[in-house]
Amino acid sequence: MNDSDPLKDANSLKDAGSLKDADSLKATAHERQNPATGAAPGAAPDNAAVVLPRLGFFGTLRWAWRQLTSMRTALFLLLLLAVGAVPGSLFPQRPADPAVVTKYLQDHPDTGPVLDWFKLFDVYSSPWFSAIYILLFISLIGCVVPRAIAHYKAMRSQPPRTPRRLSRLPEYGTLEIPAARGIPAGEAIRDAAAALKSRGYRLEIRDADGDRPSVGAERGFTKEVGNLLFHTALIGVLVSVALGGLFGYSGQRVLVEGDTFVNTLVGYDTFTPGSNFDAAQLEPYSIQLDKFEVKFDRESKSHYGQPLDFKATLTTKSSPSSSAQQQDLKVNSPVNLGGTSIYLVGNGYAPVVTVKDGDGKVAFQGPVVSVPSDGAYTSLLVVKAPDAKPSQLGFVGFFLPTALINDKGVAVASDPDPFNPQLNLNSYFGDLGLDAGQPKNVFTLDTSKLTQLNGRDLKAGGIVLSPGASYTLPEGKGSVSFDGIKRYVALDIHHNPGQGWALIFGVTALLGLVGSLFLNRRRVWIRTGNHADGRTMVEYGLLARGEDHRLAAEATAIRALLEKRWLAPGAEQAEDSNGAQSSTGRTSTGSATVSKDQ
Amino acid sequence: MPQINETFALYSERFMLLAAIAYAIAFIAFAWDLVQNSKTTKAVLAHSEHAAAAKSRTRVGVMAGSMVTGSNGSLDPEIEGPEGRVQRPTFHADASARDTGITADDSMRYGSERRVPARVAVALTLIAAVIHGAGVLSRGLAAGRVPWGNMYEFCTTGGFVVAAVFLIVLTRRDLRFLGTFVIGLVLVMLTAASVAFWTPAGHLVPALQSYWLVIHVSIAVMSSALFTLTFAMSVLQLVQSRREGALEQGRPDKAPFMRLVPSALSLENMAYRINAIAFVGWTLTLMFGSIWAEAAWGRFWGWDTKEVWTFVIWVVYAGYLHARATRGWTGTRAAWLSIVGYLCVVFNFTIVNVYFAGLHSYAGVG
Numbered sequence: 001m002n003d004s005d006p007l008k009d010a011n012s013l014k015d016a017g018s019l020k021d022a023d024s025l026k027a028t029a030h031e032r033q034n035p036a037t038g039a040a041p042g043a044a045p046d047n048a049a050v051v052l053p054r055l056g057f058f059g060t061l062r063w064a065w066r067q068l069t070s071m072r073t074a075l076f077l078l079l080l081l082a083v084g085a086v087p088g089s090l091f092p093q094r095p096a097d098p099a100v101v102t103k104y105l106q107d108h109p110d111t112g113p114v115l116d117w118f119k120l121f122d123v124y125s126s127p128w129f130s131a132i133y134i135l136l137f138i139s140l141i142g143c144v145v146p147r148a149i150a151h152y153k154a155m156r157s158q159p160p161r162t163p164r165r166l167s168r169l170p171e172y173g174t175l176e177i178p179a180a181r182g183i184p185a186g187e188a189i190r191d192a193a194a195a196l197k198s199r200g201y202r203l204e205i206r207d208a209d210g211d212r213p214s215v216g217a218e219r220g221f222t223k224e225v226g227n228l229l230f231h232t233a234l235i236g237v238l239v240s241v242a243l244g245g246l247f248g249y250s251g252q253r254v255l256v257e258g259d260t261f262v263n264t265l266v267g268y269d270t271f272t273p274g275s276n277f278d279a280a281q282l283e284p285y286s287i288q289l290d291k292f293e294v295k296f297d298r299e300s301k302s303h304y305g306q307p308l309d310f311k312a313t314l315t316t317k318s319s320p321s322s323s324a325q326q327q328d329l330k331v332n333s334p335v336n337l338g339g340t341s342i343y344l345v346g347n348g349y350a351p352v353v354t355v356k357d358g359d360g361k362v363a364f365q366g367p368v369v370s371v372p373s374d375g376a377y378t379s380l381l382v383v384k385a386p387d388a389k390p391s392q393l394g395f396v397g398f399f400l401p402t403a404l405i406n407d408k409g410v411a412v413a414s415d416p417d418p419f420n421p422q423l424n425l426n427s428y429f430g431d432l433g434l435d436a437g438q439p440k441n442v443f444t445l446d447t448s449k450l451t452q453l454n455g456r457d458l459k460a461g462g463i464v465l466s467p468g469a470s471y472t473l474p475e476g477k478g479s480v481s482f483d484g485i486k487r488y489v490a491l492d493i494h495h496n497p498g499q500g501w502a503l504i505f506g507v508t509a510l511l512g513l514v515g516s517l518f519l520n521r522r523r524v525w526i527r528t529g530n531h532a533d534g535r536t537m538v539e540y541g542l543l544a545r546g547e548d549h550r551l552a553a554e555a556t557a558i559r560a561l562l563e564k565r566w567l568a569p570g571a572e573q574a575e576d577s578n579g580a581q582s583s584t585g586r587t588s589t590g591s592a593t594v595s596k597d598q
Numbered sequence: 599m600p601q602i603n604e605t606f607a608l609y610s611e612r613f614m615l616l617a618a619i620a621y622a623i624a625f626i627a628f629a630w631d632l633v634q635n636s637k638t639t640k641a642v643l644a645h646s647e648h649a650a651a652a653k654s655r656t657r658v659g660v661m662a663g664s665m666v667t668g669s670n671g672s673l674d675p676e677i678e679g680p681e682g683r684v685q686r687p688t689f690h691a692d693a694s695a696r697d698t699g700i701t702a703d704d705s706m707r708y709g710s711e712r713r714v715p716a717r718v719a720v721a722l723t724l725i726a727a728v729i730h731g732a733g734v735l736s737r738g739l740a741a742g743r744v745p746w747g748n749m750y751e752f753c754t755t756g757g758f759v760v761a762a763v764f765l766i767v768l769t770r771r772d773l774r775f776l777g778t779f780v781i782g783l784v785l786v787m788l789t790a791a792s793v794a795f796w797t798p799a800g801h802l803v804p805a806l807q808s809y810w811l812v813i814h815v816s817i818a819v820m821s822s823a824l825f826t827l828t829f830a831m832s833v834l835q836l837v838q839s840r841r842e843g844a845l846e847q848g849r850p851d852k853a854p855f856m857r858l859v860p861s862a863l864s865l866e867n868m869a870y871r872i873n874a875i876a877f878v879g880w881t882l883t884l885m886f887g888s889i890w891a892e893a894a895w896g897r898f899w900g901w902d903t904k905e906v907w908t909f910v911i912w913v914v915y916a917g918y919l920h921a922r923a924t925r926g927w928t929g930t931r932a933a934w935l936s937i938v939g940y941l942c943v944v945f946n947f948t949i950v951n952v953y954f955a956g957l958h959s960y961a962g963v964g
């Protein structure tokens with residue numbers, strides 16, 4: 001039967017001699033995929049490499065552009081991006097932690113500056129990291145634009161012409177309509193077209209009244225749309241991030257219970273403006289910290305003292321004239337005010353201290369923000385009294401919410417709640433170095449020009465105070481008293497006009513990605529022909545563009561549709577030939593295809 | 599906040615121990631399956647080799663090695679690349695090989711042969727996974743929250759998800775050849791959890807008290823479980839493709855147990871399909887993570903160490919997907935990218951969580 005069948009060429013796979021056919025298939029399969037730009041996957045490098053020797057200046061430019069927008073380069077840049085991002089996690093980064101970087105540079109005087117020269121402490125704003133992602137995105141644009149144009153054209157043009165040898169396609173099968181059914185080739189092709197249409201194919205019938213009519217059909221354009229959407233949306237994400245960097249700002253403020261923050265430049269402890277920031281952007285809202293409550297785990301033995309809840313009660317005013325509002329601020333649930341978001345990022349104790357100078361005058365009074373260094377809130381603090389007379393006074397020490405004397409006789413913190421608060425201080429007098437006009441870190445005391453008065457190793461010993469107690473400094477330098485405890489919160493305040501956009505583009509990218517990965521783009525061709533003995537011979541072939549493990553299932557479904565149309569209504573005389581036919585059909589499919597169902 | 603239920607916590611640990619024992623036996627059964635099959639196939643092979651000696655081509659009993667005849671390799675050079683990539687003609691299905699039914703064919707559907715050790719192994723895995731699931735559940739009940747708040751819980755829950763995903767995939771495809779690998783990894787995770795990361799049940803620190811923990815971490819764990827499967831496949835793919843290459847050149851088969859394993863190309867294709875799903879999952883992890891970061895710290899992206907590594911993983915797998923569409927990068931190179939991606943996942947989960955300071959320091963160790 002095979003021999004007599006003019007359409008069937010089940011062996012064509014093995015007789016690889018006919019290269020012309022291979023070429024015609026290739027042309028069909030690729031005619032819309034390889035736009036002249038060569039941006040299609042895999043196509044560019046080879047073309048470009050061949051053209052190389054005969055290039056002029058513009059030719060060279062074109063060649064460079066093609067190289068840049070080739071799939072291979074994109075892959076290379078992607079991997080480079082991954083590698084380039086890693087050092088940022090190995091070395092401390094200035095934007096996140098400038099103090100750690102400074103310390104690193106001090107500790108590594110040899111290697112530190114070299115690393116710094118390579119911008120390894122500012123990886124994500126370094127020229128080389130920027131170069132990688134800018135090149136990547138140029139490549140992306142160079143890739144997406146021609147592909148979008150090509151795809152737009154493809155969507156508007158007819159399905160590709162029918163290859164001469166369908167049997168070379170990855171899915172191939174044949175059917176024959178018995179003569180008794182009286183369906184000539186022309187009618188069969190229209191039937192086939194209707195069947196394909198019902199499966200959502202866009203199609204074109206060729207040569208309907210000719211000898212060997214065929215239909216070309218295609219579906220799954222959304223796959224490519226998804227891919228383009230995904231890549232374009234990535235550009236959108238990048239632009240949104242840049243937008244946030246230009247017009248956004250962020251700042252930090254430490255607020256002790258009872259204090260008020262007003263959203264003006266002077267209100268911030270630190271402030272990082274975006275490059276296009278304008279102080280007029282700040283809306284003068286105010287926040288007062290009424291109370292800060294902390295709950296620690298008191299039930300569990302294993303996690304005793306672990307924090308369970310932090311809650312700040314705020315009184316906010318969206319402008320100086322508007323009415324006051326009560327709001328709660330917690331970790332993971334920011335307060336939004338005046339176009340900014342306010343976050344609870346830290347907390348601690350602020351012991352209230354009064355320092356009197358040698359003249360008996362109050363040189364400093366108020367809460368001192370201490371920095372917790374462990375889970376039991378062993379908190380470091382520095383008190384500076386530059387106004388003290390006759391000499392300036394400074395104190396360094398730590399605050400323990402629950403002090404416990406350990407077996408070495410040293411006071412340590414044993415619990416984060418203030419069950420037995422204690423202030424341990426060393427005192428100094430002399431020049432605090434504040435007058436030089438340089439900004440000084442409030443959490444460190446430069447002792448180079450100071451003389452120590454109190455300390456564990458000195459005769460006078462260290463200062464140990466419980467709430468309400470006071471201590472008179474040696475040599476008549478004054479006194480210090482521990483008046484009480486307040487809590488404070490550390491707030492981060494952010495304004496980022498880009499983040500909403502980043503989210504929109506991110507979601508778009510995700511949808512595009514899903515479409516691109518899980519939709520399938522396929523082409524189907526069906527050809528019919530009248531056999532001399534009255535049978536109508538049908539052959540079909542399927543081709544996927546991109547990964548498509550369901551191509552075989554699609555072939556089966558199409559075959560079933562066609563069989564139902566032509567062979568199903570139990571025409572007796574068709575039965576045995578049918579049975580035989582479908583099994584040969586399947587066998588030939590089986591042998592002509594290579595593991596379809598991957 | 600509900601009280602910690604110490605009884606459930608205790609049960610949870612017992613369940614974990616029982617599950618680990620069951621997994622260990624399942625592991626042995628899977629290994630036994632590999633050994634036994636390599637014997638069976640050797641016998642079949644010897645037989646059919648004898649029969650086929652007259653013919654020019656050797657018929658190896660099972661698909662993998664024998665497929666690489668190379669003689670059919672001229673399907674159409676242009677069908678390589680993204681177009682019709684699936685049909686890359688590195689091998690040709692030999693119908694008679696499948697008929698031996700000793701293992702799944704290249705579509706990884708179940709064959710006709712009963713593999714008793716493999717069945718025992720799967721049954722044991724199922725039992726182990728059920729016990730393991732009970733352990734995870736009782737841990738959650740003990741703490742009154744989702745059981746993924748510290749390294750111990752990431753490991754135990756993660757291991758459970760790996761086993762569960764493996765079992766779910768098994769209902770549809772015959773991936774039993776991956777059993778030793780996957781169950782071995784689950785055992786490693788359980789051991790690491792109880793030896794290195796053990797933490798008693800407790801409440802969450804405020805930073806983790808967010809529904810984003812439920813969403814973000816669960817998706818991350820599921821994607822990682824899928825990456826675990828594809829990692830195993832990619833490793834086997836590399837071994838298999840070396841073996842195929844050796845067989846093609848007529849060298850002796852040094853890894854006969856690999857006969858049980860599908861061809862390198864089918865492994866690659868299956869790994870690709872799973873990686874595609876896992877990549878979408880990882881994209882979601884990244885997005886939800888940044889939404890959470892925005893809610894918690896006020897910026898959706900700050901190059902925190904954990905963020906850096908999540909990003910690196912995402913980019914490596916994006917590179918992997920690209921590689922599959924780039925000529926000269928499919929096959930072995932793509933497999934390496936998949937392996938590198940998984941090593942990054944492991945690095946992110948262990949080293950970064952434990953040793954790198956960052957905002958994400960909730961590992962609950964030490």
Ligand code: HEM
Nearest residue numbers: 041069070071074139140143227516517546680916919923
């Ligand atoms: C920001 C960098 C990029 C990322 C994160 C990225 C990510 C991805 C991902 C995840 C896919 C898989 C979706 C699919 O298979 O359809 C993909 C596919 C693709 N990408 Fe990119 N891409 C990037 C840049 C580029 C560039 C610069 C090019 C052009 C040279 C490019 C060209 C392609 C092509 C042609 C595909 C389709 C591959 C296929 O047929 O499967 N991409 N990309």
